[in-house]
Amino acid sequence: MVISRKPSHFIVAALLAFMPLLSFANDNHGAHTQTTASQEATTAMGKGHEGDHSSEGDQTLTEEEKKVKEREEFIQHHLLDSHDFTLFSYGNGHHVGFSLPVILWDNGLHIFSSSKFEHETAVAESNGNFYKIVHGQIFKTDAKGTIEYEGHHPTNKKPLDLSITKNVFMILVVAFLMFVLFRSLANSYKKNNGIASGVGRFFEPIILFIRDDIAIPNIGEKHYKKYMSHLLTVFFFIWFLNMFGLTPLGVNVTNNIAITAALAILTYLITTFTANKNYWGHIFWMPGVPVPMKIILAPIELLGTLIKPFSLTVRLYANMLAGHVVLMSIIAMMYTFNNMIGSSLSFVLAFALSILEVLVAGLQAYIFTMLTALYFGAAKEEHHHDDHH
Amino acid sequence: MTIPNLVGAGLIVIGAGLGIGKIGGSAMEAIARQPEASGKIQTAMLIAAALIEGIGFAAFFVGK
Numbered sequence: 001m002v003i004s005r006k007p008s009h010f011i012v013a014a015l016l017a018f019m020p021l022l023s024f025a026n027d028n029h030g031a032h033t034q035t036t037a038s039q040e041a042t043t044a045m046g047k048g049h050e051g052d053h054s055s056e057g058d059q060t061l062t063e064e065e066k067k068v069k070e071r072e073e074f075i076q077h078h079l080l081d082s083h084d085f086t087l088f089s090y091g092n093g094h095h096v097g098f099s100l101p102v103i104l105w106d107n108g109l110h111i112f113s114s115s116k117f118e119h120e121t122a123v124a125e126s127n128g129n130f131y132k133i134v135h136g137q138i139f140k141t142d143a144k145g146t147i148e149y150e151g152h153h154p155t156n157k158k159p160l161d162l163s164i165t166k167n168v169f170m171i172l173v174v175a176f177l178m179f180v181l182f183r184s185l186a187n188s189y190k191k192n193n194g195i196a197s198g199v200g201r202f203f204e205p206i207i208l209f210i211r212d213d214i215a216i217p218n219i220g221e222k223h224y225k226k227y228m229s230h231l232l233t234v235f236f237f238i239w240f241l242n243m244f245g246l247t248p249l250g251v252n253v254t255n256n257i258a259i260t261a262a263l264a265i266l267t268y269l270i271t272t273f274t275a276n277k278n279y280w281g282h283i284f285w286m287p288g289v290p291v292p293m294k295i296i297l298a299p300i301e302l303l304g305t306l307i308k309p310f311s312l313t314v315r316l317y318a319n320m321l322a323g324h325v326v327l328m329s330i331i332a333m334m335y336t337f338n339n340m341i342g343s344s345l346s347f348v349l350a351f352a353l354s355i356l357e358v359l360v361a362g363l364q365a366y367i368f369t370m371l372t373a374l375y376f377g378a379a380k381e382e383h384h385h386d387d388h389h
Numbered sequence: 390m391t392i393p394n395l396v397g398a399g400l401i402v403i404g405a406g407l408g409i410g411k412i413g414g415s416a417m418e419a420i421a422r423q424p425e426a427s428g429k430i431q432t433a434m435l436i437a438a439a440l441i442e443g444i445g446f447a448a449f450f451v452g453k
Contacts, residue, residue, distance in 0.1 A: 213432070311443035318446035367439040374436070 071332045075325065080136040081167045081256060083114040087249065095119050100169055104131065106140065106159035114163070131159070138163075167259065170251045174240045178233075210235055210369060218373040223380045227373070230270060234263060235369040242320060242361030246354065254364075255321040257313065264309035267372045272305070275379035282378075308375060312368060319364050323357050398449055405445030409438050 061069065086097035099115040106129060116124035117133050123145035124131045132141045139156035141147060148155045164172075185200035196204045215224040215231055244251045253259055281287060283301040286294050330353060333346040416434040420427045 213428075311440070311447060314446050315439060315443040318449070319442075363435070367435060370432070370436060371439065 067335070071335065075328045075332065078250060078328065079252060079255060079321065079324065081165045082136055083117060083133060083138070083163055083165055084119065085166050085169060086119070100164050100166065102131075102138070103162040103164065104138065104159040105162060110159075129159075137161070166251070167253045167256055170241065170244060170249075170253050171259075174237060174244065174253075177240065178236055182236075206235075207232060214366075214370055214373045218370070218377040219380060220377065220382075222382075226274070227270070227376045230266070231369050231373055231376075234266075234372060235365050238263070238316065238368055239362060239365035242365060243358070245320065245324065246357055246361065252320070252324060254316055255324055257317045260317040261309075261313045263316075263368070264312040267312060267375060268305070268309040271375045271379045274376070276381075278381055279379045308371075312371060316364055316368055319360060323360055327353050327357060401445050401448045405441055408441040412437050412441070 083102055084095075084097060084099045086095045088097075089095045099113045102110075102112055102114050102116075102124070104110040104126070108127065110126040110129065110131075112124065112126050116122065116126075117131075122132075123141060123143065125143075130141050130143055130145070131138050132145045132147060133139075134147055134154050137154075138159060138161050139147060139154055140159055141156055181199060181203065184198065185196060185203055188197040188200050189195070191197070210231055211224070211228060215228055219227055238254060241251070241253045245254065283305065284298050286297045286301070289297065327350060330346050330350045334343045337343050337346065412434055416430050419430045423430075
């Protein structure tokens with residue numbers, strides 16, 4: 001990539017790079033955490049939700065330990081999915097954001113707005129049933145909001161949760177964005193006699209890169225067209241979501257293991273159902289090795305087909321999760337140091353790390369697409385090297 | 390996390406770090422020898438690094 005000589009471009013790029021700092025640093029009062037802490041304490045006592053903000057369990061801790069715990073809980077809260085879209089919080093329980101629909105299946109359909117939960121503090125009522133959110137998950141409860149605990153895990157019944165949560169909402173936004181962007185790119189070819197215009201000029205080289213450097217070398221000239229749509233979708237989906245994760249919106253879709261697992265399962269299904277006989281031959285009866293070895297290799301190869309999507313899942317999930325945790329921990333260090341030198345040091349560190357995260361966002365999308373193409377290529381490999389095995 | 394888990398996680402990080410470092414170093418050498426093949430070398434390097442990283446993360450999660 002060439003760094004532009006125009007100073008204005010550099011300034012805009014630098015401002016964009018600062019954006020993640022805004023997103024992660026916007027809460028140090030622990031507005032969320034205080035409510036969840038008090039909520040835990042009050043529910044543990046079985047008194048419902050109208051507890052005051054002094055929690056029983058925290059009284060033994062010193063002021064400093066309390067702050068550390070708050071930061072830890074804030075980071076953990078950021079990494080969870082939530083039922084409403086909070087842009088930022090300040091003071092004691094002031095949230096800026098909007099509510100999302102909650103859809104539950106619990107002997108009948110329940111649809112209501114997540115504002116009924118009052119940011120995970122209140123008990124919501126729908127058609128005579130009561131629900132309460134504990135650590136981002138909806139549990140069935142009574143009018144008082146009693147939650148039974150076994151160790152640290154609530155034992156209340158969980159209804160089937162089909163809600164449009166923050167993650168689902170962002171997936172829909174990205175899907176819509178991708179549809180609009182790439183439809184307009186496709187249309188601009190028609191209008192301009194095959195020349196991309198507007199934002200398409202930025203995306204065209206990336207699409208060509210995926211075709212020429214990922215799909216064709218790995219899958220082969222003959223079969224690559226069939227897989228291009230999936231590869232492009234996966235690449236841009238992961239890339240956009242990773243980049244959204246670095247904006248002040250506080251989105252973290254790709255560090256949810258369910259989403260990366262779904263993407264990897266798609267790769268697995270497409271590989272399995274489009275594989276030719278050479279692929280299965282290499283799994284169950286490896287050509288060119290002695291028969292006892294073939295018998296040993298077959299289960300290993302079969303297991304290998306399952307390990308491949310698993311490693312795809314964990315790689316993307318763990319990379320994005322680790323990036324967010326490290327970035328947020330470094331930002332939390334500002335509050336720990338609380339002096340000029342330490343805070344500015346962690347600011348510079350966080351800035352450098354944010355730029356690295358932009359690189360990682362693209363790199364992980366690239367690697368996911370690359371390995372997916374590699375597996376598709378294995379499924380479609382022709383018998384061109386049968387002389388020496 | 391208990392102490393054996395932490396030690397195991399540390400060992401994983403050492404192993405994965407050594408592996409990726411070796412790949413990076415070798416790729417540097419290869420690019421220095423054949424600058425015209427840098428694109429292909431980079432691709433192969435990234436795939437190998439990603440695979441090691443995947444194993445590292447997987448082992449880390451199992452250890453956790």
